[in-house]
Amino acid sequence: MNVKVQQIDSCRWRIPREGAMRTEGLVFASAKMMQDLQREQALEQVCNVATLPGIVGPSMAMPDIHWGYGFPIGGVAAFDADQGVVSPGGVGYDINCGVRLLRSNLEAESIRPQLGRLADALFRNVPSGVGSCRRDFKLTVREESRVLVKGAAWAVQQGFGDAGDLECIEGHGAIPGADPEMVSERALERGRAQLGTLGSGNHFLEIQQVDAIYDADAAAVLGLHPGQVTVSIHTGSRGFGYQVCDDYLKVMLRAARKYGIVLPDRQLCCAPLPSDEARSYLAAMACAANFAFANRQMITAWVRDTFEQVLGKSPADLRLGIIYDVCHNIAKWEDHVVNGQQRRLCVHRKGATRAFPPGHAEIPAAYRQIGQPVLIPGDMGRYSYVLTGTAGAYAETFGSTCHGAGRVMSRHAAKKAARGHDLIGELAALGTLVRAAGRATVAEEMPAAYKDVADVVEVVQRAGIGHAVARLKPMAVIKG
C-alpha cells in the first residue's frame, strides 16, 4: 500500500482520510525520517488505526514511529467513551512497559573506579535474561492478587522501598479498576515466576551520568546537575502482561465479529468501550500495569541494596530517589478538551509516553510548575533524555510524546552488521560497560540498530510536544 502523505511543516505530516479511514493520520517526523518510513509498513498501520470505530482526533504517530503489529510503535489514538473501542493490540503485549529514573548523591568520576564491580553486582542481584529469578523471593498465589490490585504500594509494604517512592510514579504506581478475577490461571502462573525480573530484548538497567542540561531551572526542580549519577530501569509486566494480552486478543477477535467491527488487521481486534469484553480487558490490563509498577519498584530496591553493598555507603549518603516512573504501553481513561468540549476518552499509547503540561493535577506537586517528567531512553552507546510535558502536547496529542529512539535496523541486519565486531569491547572503549546474559541480545540491540534519539527529541521539541531538560550518558548497562 502506497500511503499518501502531505507535509504540514518541518515536523508534521498529514495522511488524508481515504477508504475506510474515519479520520486522518498525523505523523511527527523530520523529512529524513519520513523518507525511511515510506520503506516500511508503519504509515499503513497509522491508516489502519484510523478505521477503528469512535476514534477522536487523528490517528497519530510520534517521531520514534516504526513498524509494529496492529498499531505502529509510537502510535497514539483516543476513543470516545460511548462510541469508541479498546484494543489490546493498541497497548501491546508488554502492558505498562515503562521507564523509571533514579537520581543519586553520587558524582560520575567518584564511582568510576568501582564501576565494574557495581555492574557485576547489579547483573548478579537483578535477575535478567530468560528464566532468571531471585532465589530469596517467592510470590504466593494470595500475594499475587494483592500485587495486581495495589501495584508499587504492595512492593513498598513488603519492604521494597518507602512510601515516598509512590509520590513520583505515574498514578502513584497503580491503575484503578484492577480485578484479578479477569485474569487467566496461566497469566497468574507466568506472573508468579517473573515478578522482580528485568527480562531480555530491549529491557535494561543502566547507570548513567548527567551529560548535558538544557533547562537549568527544570533540572534543579528534578534534582539533576551535570556529572551526577542516575539509574534508569526499563522493563514491564513480563510474562504476566504477555499472557493477558494474548488471552484478550482471543476475546476481542470474537467481540469484533459479534459487534460487526471490520478489521484491516486481526491484531487490531477490539470491543466497544461500553461492552463487557472491554470492561474485562481494562480490568485485566490494570492488573498487568500494576504488576509492572511493582516489578520496577522491586528492582529499584535491589539497585539501592547493590549500591550500598558495593560502595559501602548508607541510603542517606546515596539518596537514590525516584525522579519519575512513566509507562509507554497503556490505555487510560483521561479527560481532554476536543473542539472546545470536555470529553472522557480512552487514550491508547503504544510506544508513546504521557506528557502532561505544567499545572496538571496528575503531576506530583513537586513538579507541577515544570510539567510531567518524560523519560526517553536511547540506545546503549549514546544517550537518553529527560523531557517535560507541554501545553502543546496536551492540546495536540492528548498529552503524549515519543518513548525512545525507535529501531531502524532489523534484528537480522543488526546481527549481520555486528559480525567481526567486539561490541562489548568497543562500547567499553567508549566508556560504557555492558553486562549481558547473551551476546545475541547485545548484537541485536547494538547502537546502530536504533535511530539517534537526539533526532527524535529534536522533532519533539520543534513540534512543541516535549521540552528537553537533560541528557544522560550511559556508564554501565545491564541487559537480559
Add this chain to the structure above:
Amino acid sequence: MTPGCSFRLIEHTADMGIEARADSREAVLEEMVQGLVALIFGRSRAVPRVTAEILVRAEDPVELLVSCLNEVVYWSEKGDLVPSALHVAAFRDSELLATISGEPFDPERHSIERQVKSVTYHQACLDEIPGGWYARVYVDL
C-alpha cells in the same frame, strides 16, 4: 530458507517473522514450529524425551495457527521443554490437536537466542497455494 528446512525467518524492523511452505496444512504447521524453535533457541537441538499435548480451539485455521504457536512459546518459556518436533494429530477448521516433543532445558546443551513475548495475529496467514500450503506469522520480541 535455511538449508534442509522449509521455514524461513523473515525481517521486521523491530521484531521477526516466520514463514513456511509444505505439502499439507499439518506439515506447514509442523514447519512453523521448527521456525519458532530456531528463533528462540538458535542452533540448540533437542531430543524427544518428553511430550506435551496441545489442544486449541478457535474460530478459524489462522487463529489455530497463532494459538498453537503460542502454546509452544508457553512451554518453551517454562523451561520444561525445548521442543524437537510437533506432530499434528488433527487439524480441523476450529480445533487442533497436536503433540509436542522435546526435552527439559539444559544450560549445558541449550541456549536461548531470544525471548519471544508472543506470536501475533499481524498479517498472519495460512493459505493453500499451488502444490501445497503457505503460512506466515510475526512475533513480538
